[in-house]
Amino acid sequence: MDDLLADFVAETREMLEASEGEIIAWEADPADRARLDTIFRFVHTVKGNCGFFDFPRLAELSHAAEDALADCRADRRTPDRALVTAVLAIIDRIVAMVDAIEAGEEFPAGGDEELIAALEPGAEAATGDATPVLEPHELDDSGAQQQSKKPEAPAALRTIRLPVDLLDRVMSGVSDMVLARNDLAHRLRQAGTQPTIDGPFERLTTILSDVRDAITRMRMQRIETLFGALPRLARDLSNELGKQVMIDLEGGDVELDREMIEMIRDPLTHIIRNAIDHGIETPSQRLAQGKREIGILSIAARQSGNTISIVVSDDGNGLDEDRIAAKAVATGLITSAQRAKMSRDAILQLIFQPGFSTAEQVSNISGRGVGLDVVRDNLAKVGGSIKVTSTPGVGTMFTLQIPLTLSIIAGLTVDVGDQRFAIPQSYVEEIVHASSKSLDFARVGESALVTFRGNRIPAIRLARVLGLPDDTVPDGEHTKVVLRLASGDIFALGVDNIHSHGDLVVKPLAPAIMRSGTYAGSTLLDDGQPVLLLDVTNIAAQFNLVSDARSRVHLDDENEAQDTVKKAARAMLFTDFNGRRCGVRLELVQRIETAPVSAIDTSGSAPRAVINGVILPLIGLPDGPFPAEKVRLLRLTDGTTQLLHAVREVDDAMELTDTLKRVPDDPMVEAVTLVDGQTVTLLDGHELFARFGEAPEHAEKPLCRLPANDWAQTILAPLVMQAGYEIASGEDGNEDVAIWFDDEFEAAVALDFDFKSPVIRLSDVPEGNDSADTVYRYDRDGLIAALRRARPATLKAGAAR
Amino acid sequence: MMKDLLLIAQIAGRRCAFPAEEVQSAIEISTITPVPGAPDYISGITAMRSQTLTVIDCRRALGFDPDQWALDHRAIVVAVDGYSYALRIDAIEDITGGVAEPETIPGGFGPEWSRVATGLVETRTGPALLIDLAALIADPDALGAAA
Structure with a gap:
């Protein structure tokens, strides 16, 4: 709890520092709307944060100031000098109280009522300049121990606070270094092997990746630090409102950029307040509807690639579409004509519009809807988004998506037409090549479906997503990238070609491009060519490929279904150098490697190859010279020993549905089977490893x-x-x-x-x-x-x- | 302020001025990667060292047809709200000093220009429109949507 308190103090101070200039500017021009908003947010946040702690006086002061300012925002009142003075007096008092909290002291009682009274429209005469602005030295009256407060408080902390700016600069410097390294690597490859340069270059690469990891970690924090305060918040709120709420947290170990955690702290608190205040019903209402007395509020964080999604769902009453629409029409947000054409989903999203709130009574808990527009803006600032889905009577689900820009992610680059795009690797479930018939392409109405692991999943062509001209490749013959979203939904994205995969340094895109909702960022390839990173989640949402609320329940069923399907034998198919179609059981395949011919040593009794500094036995080599500079190698493992199998071409991972016909006379062959009407020789894993498997040996130099x-x-x-x-x-x-x-x-x-x-x-x-x-x-x-x-x-x- | 240096460029045949302190550099434009689905005034993205720049065709951003004008192979690099942009214009003319404060003229500058022009500024080489970068870069169709 002490940590939380320290956070609260630090945050209040930081916000105050940041808005100090605004306060002074506001004093000069009370009619300035932008300044007013800033100060409103400050008192609003202080009020919100007080909810964590038992600071009734702080809450009361900030609520009063918020009320007065809200009146100004709603044009019910014109801000004047008296109001400015009164608000500033309250802010000064808040600061003094925060100082006292930090020092662990009691703040002298009294005086709050006068400050609050000064906010009243008619109070000018009574207060004016005489408003008791509390100067820091007045605090000294409270006791002699005041003098010793400074040295005591920070002693326990062995950390330093750094401006995030500085971290960002270091981070982007390192990112640039990675790009420079990639460029250099590219040029070195072109220039051929130069051992005197390659050695130091390898060292540079290693150091760079260490530094990169360290920097990334420097910015990371487990989301637990944020979750820690939520159960208490939920308990206090539900007690106050006479409701019963059980909070269910999931994914606390997800790591998130420190700054991102700060960014989502307020939004999350706000959504939870809203859920408990407006979403979850009172126990009697719940019983009347046949629900359990205790409402469930679940908060789950998930990471997938460069996106963290946080899903806050309650099993309350759901959002009232008609009331939202009526309110939006009443406040002039939309016209009745527009309303008639809007879908339920579009209407629900109106709650994120500035100045919108359905709460009929202003309560101490969820405020007056300042939250959701601020929430959305704060998230948008960091490139995130927020969406709401809701089923009447069943519940509401808020989904916050926070992309990790300025980070380095593993990505896949794909070609469509003559353009290249990147997809975060973490979404990629599997790549299925066009030649494969296992996908079983089908067209149902306007939708395309493919069968993947026994389930029909929607398929969509990337060219269509991007509105590019239709290509000549017929439907169903695209290479399919099967993508799995954070919500568990799966769909297939058709592309012309897979280009490569590797680390991508993601840079933010300009707002005008982000608005299209198709891209999450941009990245530069080794050759310096910029490439757009696809926002997979958003694309799926745009094309309605995401199942709605309740999807988590759904997901579990799906997983079970997959487990049963997985039991069918699956094999990695390839063509060997004799042109023979072969397969090995997929479980044995650790990775597909591409190695230069120079990494292969055939001079000994048994051929070997060096892969990433590890020497492995190698089989399946052609009799003659290699047809190309590089060789594709299947890296097989039985768990302890490994071996490499050189292949002419890697075909696909396939299910072996046909019968496996044993071949008794060749111990190297487990069976022969049919895939797509062609015979495939399935290699015998046992014999392979018995004969050739070796524990990987580090290429220790002789x-x-x-x-x-x-x-x-x-x-x-x-x-x-x-x-x-x-x-x-x-x-x-x-x-x-x-x-x-x-x-x-x-x-x-x-x-x-x-x-x-x-x-x-x-x-x-x-x-x-x-x-x-x-x-x-x-x-x-x-x-x-x-x-x-x-x-x-x-x-x-x-x-x- | 208008004693400061100004970069003078032609946009859709008109002389426009950018405060030189807002201009980071002028670069040769190499490959532009198109961005499908982006507003049409965004030509695409391009790389400057390890930075990605959003390439904006100023003529289109103002609602003119770019095919009617020449196109400089150089672009003006500016930063707005932490994002970097490369502005494509007809031609970069000169860098010069302003000789007077910007002023408005009766009758305005015409519908296309009023949105982006801060005012008219006299320079040593004649009058030019002083451009408000933020307004130039803002998506004309999305006004208000994000604010």
Whole structure:
């Protein structure tokens, strides 16, 4: 609770600092509407926050000021100097009280009534300049301990407060560094392998990703810190209103940008107040409607990709469409003609319009509707949104979406026509290629449906979403990206091509573009080309692909359904280098890797490849040379050991619905089956791992001992390192290969030297020595070949170690 | 204030002035990525270093047909409310100093211009319309919707 109190004090101070200028400006021009609004929000927030704590005097003062200001906002009253003075006096008093709260002292009683009375329209004469503005020094009268308050209060905190601005700058600096790195990586790739640069560059990459992680975490906080205060708030409110409410919190471990947490604190509090005040009925009303006495208010946070959604739902009375519409017409928000054409949903969204409120009585709890427009504006400021859905008599659900702009997310880039778009990876459930017939495309009326894991899900073409001209690709033959929303709804998005996936630095888009509701941000590709990031949730909503309220219940059923479907055997299909259609059970596939041919080492007895610094056994290689610079590899694992299977082409993940026909004479083949009328050879996982599986081994560099002279250290050493060796130091003979000058070698042989490792002998003359075992010391290719030859053996030695 | 430097550009054949302090730079426009679904005065987005700029065709933003005018290969980069924009205009003319305070003229500037013009400003090279950036960038169709 102390933390909360400290937050309250800090927040009030911050807001005051921020609005100090406004207050002074307002004093100069009481008719200034914008200033009035700012100050109104200040007292309103103080009032709201007091709800957490037992500060009746603060609540009373701020409520009184809010009332007076609300009258001005509603043009029931013209602000004048007397009012300004009275409001400022109240703000000063609030500050003094907050100071006292921080110091843990009692604030001297009395004086509040005068301040409140001064707000009355007729009170000018009585107060005027004589308003008792409480100066800080007046507090000193309250006791001598006042002097010691400053050093005491902050002692416990071992944190510093930083302006979020600064964090943002650091964050965007790091983001820019990531982009610069990507650009550099791109250029390095074009320039070919340069070991002297690649090493430091790799190091830079590692450091950068560490820094990036740290910075990201620096800004993160669990949403628990926000949830912590809610049960108390709900309890106090429901007691006050004579209602019974049970609060159900979910997803407290979702991490959120600190600033975002601050941003949604007020909106969330507000929505909860509204729900308890207006949504949930009194116990007797509930019983009369056949509901349980206790109302349930559930708040669930979920992260999906670059969006956090917070869903606040109650099982109360629901929103009254007619009353909202009537109110909107009465306040001139819409005309009766417009109202007639509006859907229920559109009418409900009117509650977010400025100055709207259906509460007939102004209560201390949910105020007068200042909240929801402010809530929406605050969320919009950070690129978020709020929506409401409601079923009469069943309940109301507010969905807050907060995108994490300025962050780095994993994303998929797709092509439509000649344009490229990005999709947050976290939404992507699966990619199903056009060739696959497993989707079973069907057209029902104007809607397209595909079958995915046994369920029919809606399908929509991205070109249609974006209003791009129809392409020539026939319906149903697009590559489908199956997307799962935070609400659990699934739909398929048809695109022409999948381009790539990787980390994307998301930048905010200008408001005019955000308004289209299709995009969540933009990002730059490695080549500096800007790409738009699709707002998947919003697109789904625009095309009515989201199921309404109560969807959580729905979702559970859906999950169960999926579990049963999953039991059908699924396999990753591919074409191997002999042109044979093969499959491996999907459970075995850890990942699909793409590796340059140079990462593959076929010189040893068994081929191997290095993937991300790990050496893995490799099977399925073509007999001849590789057809391309890069090879697609399936990384298979049985949980402990791993192996790679080179493939010509990865086809698709498929369900094996046809019968599996055993093949007794080939142990490598589990069965043969039919997929889309073609035979597919299903590889036998057991045999694969029994024969080839190995625990992944880190590509520890083999050691090479060099002759002890300057030439070897300065000229030979770099070459040896380029060939992937480390230079052995010290005396112990643990090296994997040694390089000797031929004359020294012969001398050593003559002395019966005990060679602990294979030896590469260097000769001083190009072709002088007739022995075939030596390499001319400047024969670069010869040296590298010799070092390579020495390698497979050393790798085995490494594995045995 | 009008002693400050002004950047003079032609928009739809008219001389317009932007306070130089509001202009970040002028850049060569390279590739513009179109934004399907955005208002038509937004040509798309483009990259400047690691920043994304929203490219605005000022002629369209004012309701003119851009095909009637030349198009400078450079764009004016400005920041409004923390977002950066690249403004496409007919031509960038000059940077010059204002010689008098901006003033309005009887009869106004015409329906297209009144929304975005702060006033008429005399410069050393003749009169120009002083442009209010925020008004220029605001979506004319969405006025009031977001405010």
